[in-house]
Amino acid sequence: MSIVPVTYSHVAPSYNGRPDIALTEALAQVSPKAQAKAHKSAQDFEAMFLNSMFSQMTSGLKGDGPFGDTVGTGVWRSMLTDQYAQTVAKAGGVGIASDVFRTPILQQANRAA
Numbered sequence: 712m713s714i715v716p717v718t719y720s721h722v723a724p725s726y727n728g729r730p731d732i733a734l735t736e737a738l739a740q741v742s743p744k745a746q747a748k749a750h751k752s753a754q755d756f757e758a759m760f761l762n763s764m765f766s767q768m769t770s771g772l773k774g775d776g777p778f779g780d781t782v783g784t785g786v787w788r789s790m791l792t793d794q795y796a797q798t799v800a801k802a803g804g805v806g807i808a809s810d811v812f813r814t815p816i817l818q819q820a821n822r823a824a
Contacts, residue, residue, distance in 0.1 A: 724738070724813075726813065731813070733817060734813055734816060734817065736820070737816045737817050737819070737820030737821075738816060738820075740819075740820040740823050740824065741816055741819045741820055741823070745816075745819060746816065749812050749815045749816055749819075750808075750812055752811070752815075753807075753808040753809070753811035753812035754800050754801065754804070754808050755800075756807065756808065756811050757800045757804045757805070757807040757808040757811065758796045758797050758799075758800035758804075759796070760796075760807055761795070761796035761799050761800055761804065761805070762792055762793050762795075762796035764796075765792040765795050765796055766789070766792050769788055769792060
């Protein structure tokens with residue numbers, strides 16, 4: 712079984728649970744290259760937010776195990792939380808990326824019009 716990544720060109724966009732006509736029209740005016748760049752930037756932004764959130768969640772953990780308090784744990788923990796954040800953002804995240812993606816696409820479409 713292969714997993715096909717969802718792109719905005721395959722899914723009818725919605726905003727607050729309703730069809731997003733403005734974004735649909737804007738996507739028709741913005742090049743696929745610009746859409747891909749905006750999508751990547753939005754996903755990276757969400758990953759940074761999630762990384763910050765995950766870092767705060769694990770900052771007070773002490774003791775044995777993978778989150779123990781040893782010399783190398785700080786570096787290892789930061790890499791682990793970064794990977795968690797990247798994975799969650801790629802899997803759909805918490806919804807921040809879709810709003811961050813919407814704004815530059817609408818701005819680019821308004822400039823093109």
